[in-house]
Amino acid sequence: MTFTYEALPMRVLFGAGNLRQLPVEAQRLGLRRLLVMSTPGQRVLAEHAATLLGDACAGLFTEARMHVPIETAEAARAAARDAGADGCLAIGGGSTTGLGKAIALTSGLPVISVPTTYAGSEMTPVWGLTENGRKRTGRDRTVLPRSVVYDPELTVGLPVDVSVTSGFNAIAHAVEALYAPDASPIVSLMAEEGVRSLATALPAIAADPLDLDARTDALRGAWLCGACLGATTMSLHHRLCHILGGTFDLPHGAVHTIVLPYVAAFNLPATPAAEQALRRVLATDDVPGHLARASAELGAPRSLAELGLTEGDFDEIIAQVQAQPYANPQSVAPEVLRALLTEALKGTLASGVGK
Ligand code: NAD
Numbered sequence: 001m002t003f004t005y006e007a008l009p010m011r012v013l014f015g016a017g018n019l020r021q022l023p024v025e026a027q028r029l030g031l032r033r034l035l036v037m038s039t040p041g042q043r044v045l046a047e048h049a050a051t052l053l054g055d056a057c058a059g060l061f062t063e064a065r066m067h068v069p070i071e072t073a074e075a076a077r078a079a080a081r082d083a084g085a086d087g088c089l090a091i092g093g094g095s096t097t098g099l100g101k102a103i104a105l106t107s108g109l110p111v112i113s114v115p116t117t118y119a120g121s122e123m124t125p126v127w128g129l130t131e132n133g134r135k136r137t138g139r140d141r142t143v144l145p146r147s148v149v150y151d152p153e154l155t156v157g158l159p160v161d162v163s164v165t166s167g168f169n170a171i172a173h174a175v176e177a178l179y180a181p182d183a184s185p186i187v188s189l190m191a192e193e194g195v196r197s198l199a200t201a202l203p204a205i206a207a208d209p210l211d212l213d214a215r216t217d218a219l220r221g222a223w224l225c226g227a228c229l230g231a232t233t234m235s236l237h238h239r240l241c242h243i244l245g246g247t248f249d250l251p252h253g254a255v256h257t258i259v260l261p262y263v264a265a266f267n268l269p270a271t272p273a274a275e276q277a278l279r280r281v282l283a284t285d286d287v288p289g290h291l292a293r294a295s296a297e298l299g300a301p302r303s304l305a306e307l308g309l310t311e312g313d314f315d316e317i318i319a320q321v322q323a324q325p326y327a328n329p330q331s332v333a334p335e336v337l338r339a340l341l342t343e344a345l346k347g348t349l350a351s352g353v354g355k
Contacts, residue, residue, distance in 0.1 A: 120226025135246025197221025303347025
């Protein structure tokens with residue numbers, strides 16, 4: 001067995017009530033003028049964080065949007081400059097963390113991330129920006145948050161539908177990490193445990209969104225799955241989802257949830273070790289079918305058609321997938337991709353699940 005594993009330099013604080021640690025954490029990093037960022041929907045939480053920070057808050061920017069449109073990134077960069085910020089506090093899901101990364105990319109300002117979904121961006125040096133209908137992504141250590149403050153209490157208000165889809169987004173990181181070209185035993189351990197935590201916690205959250213134990217397990221799983229994404233190269237699934245999100249403006253978590261079973265059905269037969277790991281963790285011989293049914297049973301959208309995609313969009317998607325080389329356990333011919341998209345459009349793998 002040979003492999004390379006490169007640990008990312010990051011600090012994680014995990015625990016219920018941890019938001020209160022923010023001022024100490026900022027002080028520890030020597031940050032005295034933080035720009036506090038959120039989506040419009042999480043403004044109240046951002047204001048609360050700003051109050052906790054007191055003089056260490058230099059301003060608020062509450063316009064974070066999914067897929068980080070370049071206009072939003074520019075506005076946030078200007079807000080950071082105008083406020084004389086020496087760092088950013090991103091409190092929210094992947095959209096807000098992504099905005100913090102967009103600022104860090106051009107300014108080098110350090111980011112503190114307080115994640116409130118399971119998307120996992122806080123654990124990665126991956127940035128994304130959407131411009132002219134194309135989402136560009138890249139890896140740069142500068143954007144890796146210096147400190148991540150996980151507080152499960154902040155996730156009890158995350159609506160069940162977003163909990164489920166961002167949870168499956170996290171599972172997708174782990175699935176692709178298991179068959180990544182730079183997979184390693186340590187990443188596989190994190191991937192298996194991450195999938196196990198989320199697969200157990202998500203049904204419990206759907207049954208009782210206020211269940212703090214389930215919220216804690218899900219957030220721990222999200223951390224592990226995010227760390228898998230940070231440590232490995234993603235494949236076809238992530239390529240497809242970036243295109244569907246960036247060009248067709250489809251919701252990130254829902255797209256991941258719908259597409260994952262179809263990519264898994266294509267890739268897992270070519271990657272027996274990954275398939276074995278997922279069979280073990282999910283206690284099933286049919287990993288793709290299990291993934292599709294489990295998310296549908298929790299109320300997630302089951303087909304790309306439900307999100308508004310049509311067959312007429314396939315040529316553009318296939319052209320973008322093929323435009324640049326990408327990692328995948330096996331090569332993907334355009335007609336295979338079209339067949340995969342056709343199945344995902346219809347949601348065939350979840351078709352047996354009652355509504
Ligand atoms: P999001 O950040 O857009 O959040 C979804 C919605 O939920 C928003 O309206 C937000 O205000 C709301 N919300 C978030 N937390 C909440 C809470 N605790 N309570 C109530 N409402 C809450 O969605 P997301 O799925 O977390 O992130 C998706 C984005 O993250 C995409 O742009 C994706 O590309 C990016 N992403 C990046 C990486 C990376 O490594 N770079 C990894 C995963 C996702």
